[in-house]
Amino acid sequence: MEIFIDGIIKAIKMILSGDKEVFDITYTTLQVCLTAILISTVVGIPLGVLLGLNSFPGKKIVLVFVNIGMGLPPVVAGLYITMLLWRSGPLGNLGLLYTTHAIIMAQVLVSLPIIIGLTAAAFQQIDHKMLMQIKALGATGFQRIGLLLRETKLAILAAIMAGLGRVLAEVGAAMMVGGNIKGDTRILTTSMVMEVSKGNFDVAIALSFILMSLAFMITFLLTILQQRKQRV
Amino acid sequence: MKILQLKDVKYIANKQTLLDIPHFSLQQGDLLGIIGPNGAGKSTLLKVLSFLQAPTKGQVLYKGEEKQANSLNLELRRRFAVALQQSLLFDTTVHNNVALGLKLRKENKTVINEKVDYWLEKFNVASLSKKNARSLSGGEAQRVNLARALILAPEVLFLDEPFSALDFPTKAQLIQDFKEILNDTSTTTFFVSHDLLEIRHLTKSLAVIIDGNVKQMGNTKEVIEQPNEATAPFLNKWKELYTL
Ligand SMILES: Nc1ncnc2c1ncn2[C@@H]1O[C@H](COP(=O)(O)OP(=O)(O)O)[C@@H](O)[C@H]1O
Numbered sequence: 261m262e263i264f265i266d267g268i269i270k271a272i273k274m275i276l277s278g279d280k281e282v283f284d285i286t287y288t289t290l291q292v293c294l295t296a297i298l299i300s301t302v303v304g305i306p307l308g309v310l311l312g313l314n315s316f317p318g319k320k321i322v323l324v325f326v327n328i329g330m331g332l333p334p335v336v337a338g339l340y341i342t343m344l345l346w347r348s349g350p351l352g353n354l355g356l357l358y359t360t361h362a363i364i365m366a367q368v369l370v371s372l373p374i375i376i377g378l379t380a381a382a383f384q385q386i387d388h389k390m391l392m393q394i395k396a397l398g399a400t401g402f403q404r405i406g407l408l409l410r411e412t413k414l415a416i417l418a419a420i421m422a423g424l425g426r427v428l429a430e431v432g433a434a435m436m437v438g439g440n441i442k443g444d445t446r447i448l449t450t451s452m453v454m455e456v457s458k459g460n461f462d463v464a465i466a467l468s469f470i471l472m473s474l475a476f477m478i479t480f481l482l483t484i485l486q487q488r489k490q491r492v
Numbered sequence: 493m494k495i496l497q498l499k500d501v502k503y504i505a506n507k508q509t510l511l512d513i514p515h516f517s518l519q520q521g522d523l524l525g526i527i528g529p530n531g532a533g534k535s536t537l538l539k540v541l542s543f544l545q546a547p548t549k550g551q552v553l554y555k556g557e558e559k560q561a562n563s564l565n566l567e568l569r570r571r572f573a574v575a576l577q578q579s580l581l582f583d584t585t586v587h588n589n590v591a592l593g594l595k596l597r598k599e600n601k602t603v604i605n606e607k608v609d610y611w612l613e614k615f616n617v618a619s620l621s622k623k624n625a626r627s628l629s630g631g632e633a634q635r636v637n638l639a640r641a642l643i644l645a646p647e648v649l650f651l652d653e654p655f656s657a658l659d660f661p662t663k664a665q666l667i668q669d670f671k672e673i674l675n676d677t678s679t680t681t682f683f684v685s686h687d688l689l690e691i692r693h694l695t696k697s698l699a700v701i702i703d704g705n706v707k708q709m710g711n712t713k714e715v716i717e718q719p720n721e722a723t724a725p726f727l728n729k730w731k732e733l734y735t736l
């Protein structure tokens with residue numbers, strides 16, 4: 261119990277004193293996670309829309325893979341990215357292993373299927389009569405998708421939040437492909453693992469506060485956006 | 493003039509022939525009712541005629557010219573309007589819902605607003621303009637749905653059982669208002685219903701469709717008074733109800 265209270269006090273002091281290292285780690289975390297979720301969103305929503313609206317041979321198989329991807333263990337994602345970027349691997353000559361780019365790749369790999377899968381599910385649920393009504397109103401293909409995105413806004417933003425949650429929480433892959441290099445690829449989660457292993461619970465607690473605050477603030481903003489009254 | 497025509501049209505889904513119509517035409521200015529039992533193919537016929545769904549076989553003609561139901565036919569589809577049994581309004585204000593079709597056509601904003609006000613007034617729902625469309629009662633929502641269709645000044649208005657989900661007093665009032673509006677605009681109308689009361693009240697001509705075939709077509713009164721062998725069992729059931 262004492263460790264806990266001491267930890268909390270030290271954590272608050274650390275955050276208030278504006279420690280440079282803590283600031284760097286937080287900044288890297290934000291940069292990496294937001295880039296990853298942005299890529300997953302920009303790529304995942306169109307793919308999810310295509311998958312949800314169209315029927316084509318092999319669609320079920322694609323859905324199975326997307327759904328498997330939604331539960332892909334991050335360490336497995338980390339392993340694949342590591343092999344891909346390894347010196348003798350297919351993309352080895354790019355020299356990306358143990359950089360923040362590698363972490364972003366791993367995080368895209370774990371969050372992209374979530375966004376594709378949940379977007380596709382939202383679009384598959386749209387009543388076919390609604391699709392017909394939109395077509396009958398004289399919408400072009402793009403206008404139709406725009407209207408449908410508004411109709412599925414709740415689900416789409418929930419998908420982004422789910423993806424973001426995964427990215428922020430993820431540690432195994434970031435450790436493996438980033439290497440937790442101080443001042444470079446160290447992010448909040450990898451840093452916490454390290455501090456705990458060294459017995460520095462106070463630092464770990466401070467980092468956990470920051471991580472939770474980030475998650476809280478971003479999710480709060482997205483929820484406001486999600487719950488806002490819509491206009492067409 | 494024949495505004496829409498079908499020639500040797502078949503619509504087949506899952507090896508079932510849902511529609512088999514050698515000849516069919518909709519005259520400009522007509523107010524045509526389509527009646528038939530559930531599952532007869534009325535909605536399928538509406539989709540084929542409004543270029544929302546291509547038939548498996550045969551031709552659909554617009555003003556005598558064969559046209560395909562594909563995405564390139566946006567310009568053609570924009571000449572029509574469709575309102576269904578479910579009002580299917582969007583999660584936004586009544587005003588925005590009625591404005592939607594014109595917005596999609598990139599119509600001028602001032603013009604849109606004027607037209608929206610005009611049509612909301614016509615359907616007696618002007619006071620609901622700023623309300624969210626999802627909070628309306630069934631009757632109100634259907635009025636907004638019909639306004640959303642008529643604001644487009646369609647060459648043909650397609651209606652698929654627009655009154656079927658309404659309770660009787662609501663339905664009666666709306667049908668009366670709607671009849672006046674159709675008289676004013678003289679819009680060519682294709683009105684699907686399974687309710688002979690609605691059909692008799694609203695339409696000039698009538699087509700009876702059973703098992704995917706048009707079994708009888710003609711003046712509404714005449715068809716109701718003189719059903720043929722194929723249509724008598726269905727129409728006479730309604731007539732028995734009338735005389736109650
Ligand atoms: N896409 C489809 N595939 C298979 N059967 C269908 C499809 N759409 C409609 N049906 C069937 O076709 C028949 C005609 O449907 P529909 O045109 O909706 O009839 P109605 O509007 O007269 O009630 C019904 O038996 C319906 O179950």
Ligand SMILES: [Mg+2]
Pocket residue numbers: 534535536652
């Ligand atoms: Mg129907």
